[in-house]
Amino acid sequence: MRARLSLLLGAISAALVAFALTSAHVVAADKVDPVADAKAFQNFFFQKFPNVKHEDFVNGPYSMNEDLKRQWQEKEEFPPYEFALDAGKEMFATPFKNGKTYADCFPNGGIGIRQNYPYFDEKEGRVVTLELALNRCREANGEAPYSYVKDEMASLTAYMAFTSRGKPMDIKIPDDPRALAAFENGKRYFYTRRGQMNFSCASCHVQSPGERIRAEILAPALGIVNAMPIYRSEWSGMGTTSRRFVTCNSQTRAVPLEPQADEYRDVEYFLSYVANGLPISGPGARP
Amino acid sequence: MTTTTGPHPTRRLILQGAASVALIGLGNLPFAAAHAAANDKYPEEAFKQKSEADAIKALYGRNAEPSDKVKLDAPEIAENGGVVPVSVTTTLDKVTSISFLVAENPFALAASYKIADGTIPGVANRLKMAKSTKLVAIVEADGKLYSATKDVKVTVGGCGG
């Protein structure tokens, strides 16, 4: 008797979940309005922090705290990501075994294009981030892909970000239901609570930017990926966007997904799109 | 002194004896001198001392007195214990040495700088601090020691893990 009951219960809850999923999908598809979302997102932060200059939001915690900003500006005179930048520049110019270089894989030779990443690839029907494109380029030229969370990838993206410094973020969402779905999926991931701490990205970066979380000041979500990749004193090393997502997850005691998982690429797509117009400030230095 | 095969071993022994006696006699002077002037060799001993008082004694041979002419700048809450920007400037003149000590670190002495004349008495660097600690800056000016201290809070960042 008990077994049959739990079986029944399981079936009902499964059906419920399935129904919720499809309905959300159907409802979401026609309701998704990235332009309105981006405007609302930016206005939320502009109103919450009226005296922070719009372009300052890309400086994360330093836009929230004067003392920290002074320490940062002093560090920026001789930033700790200097070595990664030089290494990235050298790697970018070093040809692969087959003679080609990264410049052959990217529009404009890969210089000054970081602000258009991530983009939605209509052939593949999914979001392609700068890190994924770099590894694609390596594999297309017979080279082994780099780890998404280690220094080589950080050095490459640091150099490409540096060539786009100051250019406004310029992410496009093609009129393609799959692109809208990816944007929505990213937005859902951003607001979904996870881990035993039961935090979502928004719990910290929307509800309490500027406040301290133990020794650190929380960065606002607006413009938070504009500074990627970042040199973090805590890691005493470079960190790619993937490394940041993975470590953020484990801090809330959520088991991280594999780097460049759909959710991570989509949430980067969402965060980059809503920051359109704000300057690229990568590579960044952070606590 | 050592290369000659000296036919009169006794003479050499006497000479060596005399030399060593002289050394002992002067025992404290050269060391004191070594302490007073910023010695050239790496102050191995001072860097091995655990406590800040022992490290100062090993490095300079005497104690320092607090002075408001030594301006020590360090964050109240360290952004990160591994990279704490710390700097010191002073209006004292004839400065020959500046040192930084982090009291709560396993080994107190963090860094010691020799200031040649003509060099502005001031240094900025980035230090590691194991935990919330007293930070001490020592300035050796005209043979006397002056100090400034500041408390720095150090804790981890992030929310959990």
Place this chain on the structure above:
Amino acid sequence: MKRAIPLAMLLALGLAPAARAANEADYKAAYAAAEAAAKEAASLRHQWTTTISTLATAKKAADGGDFDRATAAAKEAKALAKASIFQATSEKEAWKAMEIR
């Protein structure tokens, strides 16, 4: 003397249920249930790191023969996994409450 008897009874009662220590079979059942729940949480991509570490503690305790602690840890792991499953399903809609509109 009269008062002492009920006290002794109370004590005896209190001890009775805990007398039978958990044995390996109890542990195996509890661990299997916990593992199933953890698998489901993983499939929803909402696993908690503490579920995995508690499962590991249960296994280590069991390997050490301490089935009391092992069963307790396995039960806790199952509770954690169930909580993460609840979080995954409830957040399917709940996230909208936080959305900036």
Place this chain on the structure above:
Amino acid sequence: MASSIRVRANANGDITEVQALIQHPMDTGLVKDSKGELIPAHFIQELKFECNGKDVFVANWGTAVSKDPYVKFSFKGAKKGDELKISWTDNKGASDTTTAKIA
């Protein structure tokens, strides 16, 4: 391989401000690696700045100096175009040196 020392020396008037950033792990010898073994101490002990044949600044460092160490100081008596020689040695006897023109 590019030098491990990045240095900037700018003279304004008689005072030259020098900033240096050095690529070095500065391991304390107290930290364990992922396999639980102690990473041996490996840190720069002496860093010397020479200009016009004179040691203008000598740093003696312990294990409490941050990874990729940074130092800033100023000195008098040099002018634009003078050469600044920077060299360091660490506790393993490794060393590196570079020269920079004062801007």
